[in-house]
Amino acid sequence: MLCLPRFPFPLHRTGGLLLAGLLGLATAAAAQAPLDSLGGLTGQLARHARQLPREELFLHFDRPLYLSGETMWFKLYATGGPQGRPQALSSVAYVEVLDAGRRPVLRGKVPLREATGQGTFLLPASLPSGRYTVRAYTRWMRNFGPQAFFHGTVTVVNTFAASGAVPAPDSAALEARFFPEGGELVRGLRSKVAFKVTDKRGRAVAATGTVLDAQGTAVANFSTRRGGMGSFEFTPATGAGAYSAVINRAAGPGQPRPQAFTSRLPAVREQGYVLSLAPAASPGQLLLTVQSTPGQPETVLLLAHARQQAALARPLRLQNGRAELVVNQRELPDGVSRFTLFSEARQPLAERLFFQRPRHGLALTARPDQPRYSPRAKVSLNVAATNAAGPASLSVAVYRLDSLSAATNPTIDQYLGLTSELRGSVENPGYYFAATGPEAEAATDELLLVQGWSRFTWADVLRPAAGPPAFQPELYGPVVQARLTRANSEEPRAGLTTYFSSPSRVVRLYTDYSDANGLLRFEPGNLYGPQTVMLQTDPRQDSTARITLLDPYSEQFATLPTPPAFDLTTRFRTDYARRHLQAQVQTVFAGRKYDRYRVMPTDSVPFYGRPDATYPLDSYTRFKVFEEVLREYVPGVIVRIRNDGFHLMTMDNISKSLFQENPLVLLDGVPVFNVNKIMAMNPLKVQRLDVVNSRYFQGEAAYDGIVSFRTYKGNLEGFQLDPRVLIQEYEGLQEKREFYAPRYDTPEQQRSRRPDMRELLYWNPAVTVAGSGTAPQPLEFFTGDQPGRYLIEVQGLDATGAAGSSRSTFEVQPAL
Known part of the structure; x- marks a missing residue:
C-alpha cells in the first residue's frame, strides 16, 4: 500500500465551503480591478486578500455569569471573506480562559466542522471570583496577530468564598486618553x-x-x-x-x-494632513474633508475599504490646502469601513472609520407556546429565520435572569458587524444598532474614534510577497509540531526521520523529516481527549538528538483595555447563598448526568490498511517465548540470530524473496527498533499479530515490511521503551459533552421528589432552520423548580453571512 505524502500549502477541500469561499474571494477581488486607479494600491490590497484571506471566530456562550464548579457551554462560528460567510478554512479552534493577569486557567482544542464547533469548560471549584477573558483563534489567525483573536468576557462567582464578601475600595484616580480624528x-x-x-x-x-x-x-x-x-x-x-x-x-x-x-x-x-468625516447636508450622504498645511503635496489618494475589499478609490486634489468629497452611503458595505488617505508614493497619511448599520441581517424569532409556565412544565419553542437565504446554523440558550446576571457579550450580528473591528469591550453594543438620531450618531462616531484599530498594516500590504505565511491552516485536525536539536545545545538537526505515535488498540503512526530549522510537523487527525504521545528518531540514523514538543497555543496577547473589575457585593450575600445551595443540590442529584460524552467515531483500520496476514494468538496453542510463536505460527516472518541478537525478516510477496533488513516492528502502534526487547516480551500479553509482506511507503519513509503486535488493552502492558523516546501527555481535541436536561413527560416524573434547581434550562448549539417561507423548527424542554423570569437567546448565521440574534422571555410561576 502506498501512503501519499503531505502536500504543501495551499491545499483545499474540493466541494467544501473553503474552496467556494476562496473562489468567491478571488472573484470579488477581480471585480474590483476597475477600481485600481491609485497606482496599483487597490491591486495590492486584492493580492493581500488572496494571499492572506481573513478568518474570524465568534463564540456564543450559554450565559454571561457562572459559579465556580459549573460548566461553560459555547458554540463557535467561523467566517471569512469580504461578505463574512461561513468559512471552513480551519478544522481546529484554540479556546482559552484567561485571568486578569492574562494567565490561562483553562485551555481546549475544539474541532470545527462545516464552519462551526461546540465545546465546554468545567470551571474548577477553586476558581476565584472575577471577570475572565475568553479568547479563541485558529492557527491561521495567528498570522494577523493576537488583536485579531476573538475576545469575550465572562463573570465567575466563587460562592464558597462569597458569603463574607468585602468590596474592593473604589479608586478615585482617573485616566483620560485622547484620539485625534484621522490620527494626528x-x-x-x-x-x-x-x-x-x-x-x-x-x-x-x-x-x-x-x-x-x-x-x-x-x-x-x-x-x-x-x-x-x-x-x-x-x-x-x-x-x-x-x-x-x-x-x-x-x-x-x-x-x-x-x-x-x-x-x-x-x-x-507642524506639518501634515487631517482627514475628517461628517454627515452631509443631504440624507444618506457623508462629507469627507481633507486639510493640509502649506507646502504639502496637493494630490492625495483616498481608498475606502472593508474586510480586505476596496469600496471606493479616488485621487483628490487639494486647493488652498483643502479638498472635499461627498460619499453616498449606499456605496459602502454594511459594518465598519475605513477611509485611508495616502500620498502619491502610497504612504498612509491618515485613517478614519465609519459604521453602517447592517441592512441585510438575519431575522430570527423564538416564540414559546405560552408566556407563563408552572414548574416542571413542557415548553414548546418555535424557532425560525424568516429571511434566511437557505439553511441557517443557530444556537439556543435558555437561562434564568436574577440579580447576579452580568452584562451580556455582543451577539453574533453585533460582533461581526461592529465590535470585532474595535479594540476592547463595548458597553451595550446593541445601542449602536438600534438607537437613531444625532445623539446616537455622535456616540457611534466617538466609539469608532476611541476604540478603532486595523487588522493589518499597510507596510505588510504594500511589500512584495515574502514566501508562505508563518502559520498554515490546519485543514484536517490539529497539527503537532516538534523540534530536533543536538543534545545539550539549541543547534537544529535537519533531515532526520522522526516517528509520532500514541499507544492504542487502533494502530496509528506518523512520520516526518526535520527541516533546516529542525522543525517537525505531524498531522494525527482527529485525536480526542488526553493522550500519551511518544516521539523518537530511528537510532540507526541518530541516537543523540533531543526532541521538544512545541506548545500549540499562542504566547502573544493583545493589548486590550482593562475590563471593569468585578467585586463581590455584600448586598448580594443572600443571592450568593441561594445560588450556592442550588449549585450544590444540582451537583449531588444530577452530577454524573452532566459528565456524559458523545462517543466520537473512530476509524479502527490501522494506518497500513489491511495486512497480508493476521494471527489472533488466542486461537493457537500458547508458547512462553516469542521465538517459538513466530517460528511455529507465522511463516511470513523469519527469525534469525546474529552477533547482536535477534533479527526479523519478512517475505516480499511480490519478488518471492526475503527482505534483508528488519521490518518496521510496532507494539500498539509504537515503533520498537530493538528486536531483542520485543522478543523478550511475554507473548501471553499480546492478543494479535499483523504482518505486511511487502515494501511499505509512508511519506518519504520506506519499510521492508511491517510486523505489528497488539496487546489486549493497547497500553504496551508495561513494555520498557528506549529511554531516548520522548513520552509526554498531550491534550487532543475536546470530546463532545452532552447537555443534560430532565424530562417530565409523565405524572410520576412530575411528582418526583428529586429537586430540580437548574439555572440553565436548555442549551442546543446544533439547531438548523431552513430558509424563508418554511415551517419553524420546533424545540422542546421542561422548566425546573425555580420560579422567575427566563431569557431565550438565539444566535446564528446563514450561508450568505447574514447574522442575527433574538431575545425573548417567559415566566415560571411558583408552585401552588
Missing part, C-alpha cells in the same frame, strides 16, 4: 478629538473638562456623552506649544466635587 493633531488645522475617561479599574466615568494651551488659556470645553466618551473640536495654534486638559469627575447629588486632574493631549505636528 496638526498645527493650524481644525481637528475633532475624541476622548475616554475611566477610573484605574477600567470603568467609564462621567466627567467634564477644559483644554488649555501652554499659557493656560482655555481653547475648548468638553463633557462625556456615553460610556465615558465624548469629543470636542479645536484648532492647534501656531506657537502655542503643548496642550493639556483639566478634567473634573461629575459629582453625585449632595456629594462634594472631586478633585480635578490634568492629562496631556497628543503631541501636535
